[in-house]
Amino acid sequence: xxxxxxxxxxxxxxxxxxxxxxxxxxxxxxxxxxxxxxxxxxxxxxxxxxxxxxxxxxxxxxxxxxxxxxxxxxxxxxxxxxxxxxxxxxxxxxxxxxxxxxxxxxxxxxxxxxxxxxxxxxxxxxxxxxxxxxxxxxxxxxxxxxxxxxxxxxxxxxxxxxxxxxxxxxxxxxxxxxxxxxxxxxxxxxxxxxxxxxxxxxxxxxxxxxxxxxxxxxxxxxxxxxxxxxxxxxxxxxxxxxxxxxxxxxxx
Ligand SMILES: [Zn+2]
Numbered sequence: 001x002x003x004x005x006x007x008x009x010x011x012x013x014x015x016x017x018x019x020x021x022x023x024x025x026x027x028x029x030x031x032x033x034x035x036x037x038x039x040x041x042x043x044x045x046x047x048x049x050x051x052x053x054x055x056x057x058x059x060x061x062x063x064x065x066x067x068x069x070x071x072x073x074x075x076x077x078x079x080x081x082x083x084x085x086x087x088x089x090x091x092x093x094x095x096x097x098x099x100x101x102x103x104x105x106x107x108x109x110x111x112x113x114x115x116x117x118x119x120x121x122x123x124x125x126x127x128x129x130x131x132x133x134x135x136x137x138x139x140x141x142x143x144x145x146x147x148x149x150x151x152x153x154x155x156x157x158x159x160x161x162x163x164x165x166x167x168x169x170x171x172x173x174x175x176x177x178x179x180x181x182x183x184x185x186x187x188x189x190x191x192x193x194x195x196x197x198x199x200x201x202x203x204x205x206x207x208x209x210x211x212x213x214x215x216x217x218x219x220x221x222x223x224x225x226x227x228x229x230x231x232x233x234x235x236x237x238x239x240x241x242x243x244x245x246x247x248x249x250x251x252x
Contacts, residue, residue, distance in 0.1 A: 008036055008048050016055050019081050019088065024057035026069070026077055031057035037064060039074045051092070054078050086218065086225045097218060100157055104214045105229045107150040107166060108207070112228075114143040114173060115203075122180050126188055137181070144177060165213040169206040176203070 008016075016036055023030040037056045038045060045052060054074060056064065063069050082088070089098045117140040124133035151170050155163040176199075179187045208227070215222045 005042060006048070008053075012048055012050060012053075015050060015088075016053055020055040023055075024060050025054045025081055026056065026060050027080065029057060029060055031059065033057065035061045037061050037074075039071060039078060049092070051078070054081070086220055087229075096157070100159070100162075100214065100217060101225075103150075103154045103157055104162075104210075107147070107154045108210075108228065110143070110147040110150040111169060111173065111207075114140070114147040114177075117143040118173065118177050118180055121177075122187060125180065125183065132183075140177065140180075144174070147173070159213070159217045161213040162210070162217055165206070165210040169203075169210050172203055172206050 013036060017034065019025075020034075022034070023032065024034065034055050035058055037054055038048075039052050039054060054077065060069065064074060086101065089101045117136075121133065121136045121140045124136040147170065151166045154166050176187075211225070211227055212222050215225055218225070
């Protein structure tokens with residue numbers, strides 16, 4: 001029976017285990033050791049996919065197979081896991097909730113790129129002895145357009161508070177970029193370190209305000225969703241050793 005049933009791929013097994021915090025997914029149980037179960041049985045779906053799979057201890061697995069725990073209940077336990085791990089949006093998840101998290105992360109990441117390009121432009125202005133650094137300015141303009149498009153995409157989802165917070169964040173950066181393009185002396189010659197830190201903090205607080213609105217729309221506590229997307233995002237990174245002696249490497 002199990003002969004033509006492929007093993008659960010390691011990355012998927014890991015994802016399932018992490019989703020359940022390496023414990024039985026029944027909240028009142030949380031026992032170990034663990035087995036991986038299909039909610040709609042394997043013989044009907046004949047595939048391993050994240051939304052239909054859950055981690056259970058052998059006892060709960062047996063109770064599920066016997067029907068002591070029914071399928072609807074098991075899907076509810078699965079949903080609870082997914083809610084508690086709001087940071088993990090499966091690629092095939094097309095729910096409005098997943099759509100909002102994706103649009104939020106996209107906008108946030110484009111804002112971070114724009115931030116970098118404004119910083120680079122300001123630096124290039126200071127360092128350039130050959131006039132306005134046109135190439136760097138063009139990259140900054142492009143980053144602004146991409147960030148604006150991402151903000152519009154977020155706005156399309158229709159939550160007014162999220163849209164307003166996203167626009168505030170965008171406008172704060174726009175004012176900063178305007179000053180750099182206008183070569184406003186105050187941007188390049190801060191009167192004090194405190195002034196610089198204040199502006200940095202104000203920009204950061206716009207990210208926080210947006211985060212709070214997104215979490216409110218998702219009915220999450222702001223602490224349940226990471227403020228910024230984890231850079232690795234669960235993917236395995238290739239190792240790129242640097243330095244000819246091969247002493248320095250990371251990844252994997
Ligand atoms: Zn259990």
